[in-house]
Amino acid sequence: MTTLKLQYVGGPTAVLEYAGTRLLTDPTFDEPGDYPLPDGRKLTKLHGPGVDAGDIGPIDAVLLSHDQHADNLDQRGRALLADVPLTLSTPDAAERIDSVTGLAPWATAEVRDVTITAVPARHGPEGAESVTGAVTGFVLRAPGAPAVYISGDNANPDHIADVEQRLGPITIAVLFAGAVRIPHFDVPITLTSEEAAAAVATLPDATIVALHTEDWAHFTEGPERVEAAFADAGVTDRLVLPRRGEWISI
Numbered sequence: 411m412t413t414l415k416l417q418y419v420g421g422p423t424a425v426l427e428y429a430g431t432r433l434l435t436d437p438t439f440d441e442p443g444d445y446p447l448p449d450g451r452k453l454t455k456l457h458g459p460g461v462d463a464g465d466i467g468p469i470d471a472v473l474l475s476h477d478q479h480a481d482n483l484d485q486r487g488r489a490l491l492a493d494v495p496l497t498l499s500t501p502d503a504a505e506r507i508d509s510v511t512g513l514a515p516w517a518t519a520e521v522r523d524v525t526i527t528a529v530p531a532r533h534g535p536e537g538a539e540s541v542t543g544a545v546t547g548f549v550l551r552a553p554g555a556p557a558v559y560i561s562g563d564n565a566n567p568d569h570i571a572d573v574e575q576r577l578g579p580i581t582i583a584v585l586f587a588g589a590v591r592i593p594h595f596d597v598p599i600t601l602t603s604e605e606a607a608a609a610v611a612t613l614p615d616a617t618i619v620a621l622h623t624e625d626w627a628h629f630t631e632g633p634e635r636v637e638a639a640f641a642d643a644g645v646t647d648r649l650v651l652p653r654r655g656e657w658i659s660i
Contacts (some may be wrong), residue, residue, distance in 0.1 A: 414558055414582055414660045416654035419466070420459045422475070422482055422563075422586055422622040431470045434494070435584070435621075436482075436559060437487030439463040441466030445480035453480050456629040461488050471521045474499035475562030475586070476545040477507055479589050481626045482563065497524060500544040513546065516576070524552045529573050529581075531564035534599035536567030538565075541594050549577050556581030556660075559616070563590075563591065565600050571612050579615045581658050586622035587636055588629035603631045603639035610645045617660055619650045 422436035504512030513528035
């Protein structure tokens with residue numbers, strides 16, 4: 411079976427080499443600093459990318475969970491979209507960015523031999539959409555290749571179960587964790603480390619790759635906390651924590 415090769419850039423950003431395609435998740439390449447939100451708040455980036463945008467090479471498609479937050483799409487990431495043949499995201503993102511193709515949940519797109527399915531995600535507790543906006547995850551499938559789930563900024567464990575039940579067994583799950591907290595809510599708006607570890611039971615065939623756990627001040631649980639949660643659950647062998655700038659094969 412073909413493997414997935416992944417180069418971790420930082421935050422939610424990774425280059426994926428999968429079934430003859432090169433994909434990029436949530437492009438963030440800006441340097442550390444403060445980035446304003448439409449409501450007047452700001453997000454503070456603490457670390458720059460492990461790979462410069464000019465060094466990632468050609469990309470067949472960008473998988474953008476959402477466009478409205480700088481920790482998922484920043485200024486250099488937006489500039490990069492103009493040089494990519496296809497960017498898939500939410501229908502809302504397609505209304506804001508001309509180069510984006512919007513996919514509703516369970517809709518599909520084809521990139522070479524890869525079928526990409528948009529899957530549900532919710533960036534916070536029930537009703538959070540009025541504050542955080544629409545987000546999406548993705549599932550990748552191709553002949554002779556592992557099924558790959560990319561959660562996007564999803565905080566709802568039930569959506570992880572929905573993916574497995576509707577689309578079949580997942581072999582690799584790239585989960586955005588970090589337990590993001592913002593003043594609007596008294597609960598995290600992305601997966602906690604414990605929820606990421608619990609996904610092992612929901613996705614019994616999957617290796618879990620934890621991303622989007624660091625680099626920003628609003629993330630409350632970094633890689634060490636993720637590793638500890640998997641150890642506490644006795645599932646360390648199911649966790650992959652990639653290092654910034656390095657390639658791994660899964």
